[in-house]
Amino acid sequence: MSHARLRRPLIAVAVAVILSLSGVAVTASAEADTAAKGDPIKISMTGDVDTFNPFTAILLQSTGINRYQYESLVGYGTESEPVPGLAGTWETSEDGKTWTFTIPDDRMWSDGEPVTAKDVVYTYTSIMKDDALQAANGGLVTNIADVTAPDDRTVVMTLKSAQASNPGQEIPVVPEHVWSKQDPETFAADKDVVGSGPFTITTYKTGQSVELKANPHFWRGKPKISGVTYVAYKNTDAAVQGLKSGEIDLVDGLTPAQYNSLKGSDTITRSAGIGRRYQALAINPGTVDIDGKPMGDGNPALKDPQLRKAIFMAVDKKTLVDRVLEGLGDVGQTEVPKSYEAFFGFGEGHEEVPFDLDAANQLLDDAGYTQGSGGIREDKDGKPLKLRLMGRNNDPAHAQMADFLTSWFKEIGIGLDVSMVTPDKVNEDSTLGRYDLYFTGWSLGPDPDNQLAMNTCASRPNADGSGNTSENNWCSKEFDAAYAAQHAELDEAKRAELVKNAFSIIYDAYVSDPIWYAKSLEAYRNDHFTGFTKQPSKDGVILNQNGYWGLYGAKPASADSASDDDGGLPGWVIPVGVVVVLVIAAGAVAATRRSSTAEDRE
């Protein structure tokens, strides 16, 4: 057969393939746009899953999903207050060392078996006795001396020393009747899981999806949605498109640009929840290791608190929030984000250093930093006051903030040498004290104890960077005393004041200037699901809560709220697109024909 004859069938086949594919595509898009009643809610999953074994799961995505599967003895309410979990009530002895938890009769596992005190003892002692099971929650049991079950309904915990944080929180309790038959270290627990939370995993496809179904035995009542399906998306841009096309119902982790791009759709509701993370500018006050020996290569001039204070004065946080975050954040105060209201803000007698370039210049003049050549001041050794600023190259906000800081610092006579490097490099150099200034940030849990503990003198690293992590490479006896005071205070109101005071001491040392608490940006299809419970309830987040409220409160949208506008391209695009494709195809066919006749003539 000659090629000319071969070509026609080839074109026919190509056309057939294109037509059938578009047919499949159109049918499928119709399916995607109408989420049937009773469908599970589909959520984009951009994080990685290490394992769903609650003893060893570390990554945020896995621990977040496990929160829906396993209750702790005590949970966090919508305002992050302690609320009943597996335990209905709990009591603390006067010395704060003995905690007694009572498990009501209605607590059941998802397979219908009752939850007993023995399950709790099994979980806690497994972690306490087996090093391998301490990967996820080992740090939470170090102060526990003993856990016992005098009867099926009572758990008694004896602590080594009094602690303010509730020892029944955070640790997911597993069913002994399932786990004792497995090797708890290697048990994957990612299929037909038996749990006590509102949803449990039915199937997990590595790198693709996690499917959970509603737990009919959940003690607060069966959820109103049939289940939750996490769909793996490896970039948020694609997830946003999935939300628009109706393939998924809920997306989190949006950038301000993505969030703003979803504005104006009737079917998509956006939610900017107050965040749990602070973003700060850290200043190296002269890093010292656990043995008191200097580490790293911080500029020695920064040991002067007056210079560090002047740097605080040269950071206009409001402008940074407005310009870099496009207003989607709150201006920072202490390291406690706004979402934890009880601990938020300065302690009594402490106040914020305001943005004031004139006052900063005055302060530097008074402290003896004379103007040198080129508008750069000189330090007390006569060297030009030039500082290095380090940020992460995977966070565009860091480079943007650096631009603003460079111009403000110039106005107070400080030169900046900016470098954006890999997150690993930032981690390593900051641990070893190899920086002058760098952008840092931490996410906080509802209990601030851990965050404070990282600032104690005991938390300084070894000379090689191993050992403990110090948050700000700084140590003060005054702070250590403030930390210890809040750690042992059992009265919630009194403790809140002590916590604020401790964080204010860090602030007043001018080692870390909290710039903002970025909002958590989420969006969902309101024509598919509604009723999400936020944490905090007023203006909080739907996903990544310290609890399961967000999805537990969700319910399918009523039929009449569904609308035709699905946030896609305008209607004229399809016919125009089809015409363009047809013209191109016709042109190509004509070109091929003409060339083939020309060729035949040759």
Next chain:
Amino acid sequence: MAVIETVPADSEDTRGSSLPRYLALKAGGALTSLALVIVLGFFIFRIMPSDPAINMTRGRKVSADEVERLRAQMGLDQPLLVQFGHYVRDLFTGDLGTSYVYRRPVSGLIMDYLGPTLLLTGIAAIISIVLGLWLGQRTAWRRGSWFDKIHTGIALVFWSVPTFWLGLLLLLLFGGGLHWLPTGGMSTPGTHEGGIDHVLDVARHLVLPVTTMVAVIYAQYLMVMRASVIEEMSADYLTTARAKGLREDLVRTRHAVPNALLPTVTLIFLTLGLLIAGAVAVEVVFSWPGLGYLTYKGLSAPDLPLLQGTFVVFSAVVIAMNFVADLVYRVLDPRLKAA
């Protein structure tokens, strides 16, 4: 990825040798490369300055003891040569170690992610090769014509477009905009596996990533085939063929193309291996659960056993494809067979 124009470098030496000798030589070369890869794969990732134990526990409250225990668990507390010994010993039993992050055997993880990658790159490769070779010989035959100019132009434009950008553009248009095709993944969660529905579902998910990949890679086949045919066009045997009264089509398909295929076939096999490794960008854009993405994630811990495993697998595929190229070349080129 660069266009590779290559013929086996040592084809002169093996010309006229017997088949077993030829096979032995080539297989020996392949095995030596593999051994080097295994050694290199172990040490290259240990040059990275970061400590996996510290990186993995960052941001959580851990004591120095816990970090040390983690290091011991990973075997990082032992001297480098001892670690290497264990690595090689385990490799012989098919054990690629246990991933630090996923806490699963690396071989199992690779198997989970290898299938999707092979599916995606396999289909993209077949389409690109057929399209590239077909257009390549047509454009060469009509060198300088509008057909030639348009097709080489289009191919080179796609070749120069960043994969990530093109993929995202297609995703925006056909996924989020027109809702014709899915925006990510390999299948819709909840679809019953094995049925015709599932096959169609996977096919729909394949359209965009395959289109992106084909658009970006078919140019190399087109250009090599084009150059190759042009080289043959002035050959005397074509004049002979025409003198026999053969039609132009037949001169091309029976005489010019088979000869021009020689260097092209080698290129095809060489690039097949590289395609698998080069699919990372497409896999990330379309959330394809493939091996490229797994490697990318492995770098962040760094998950040494996982990185070593994927490195060995990627390299083994490239080496195997080289070996196949050598064999095919011998079959196609009669001069190499003349013993």
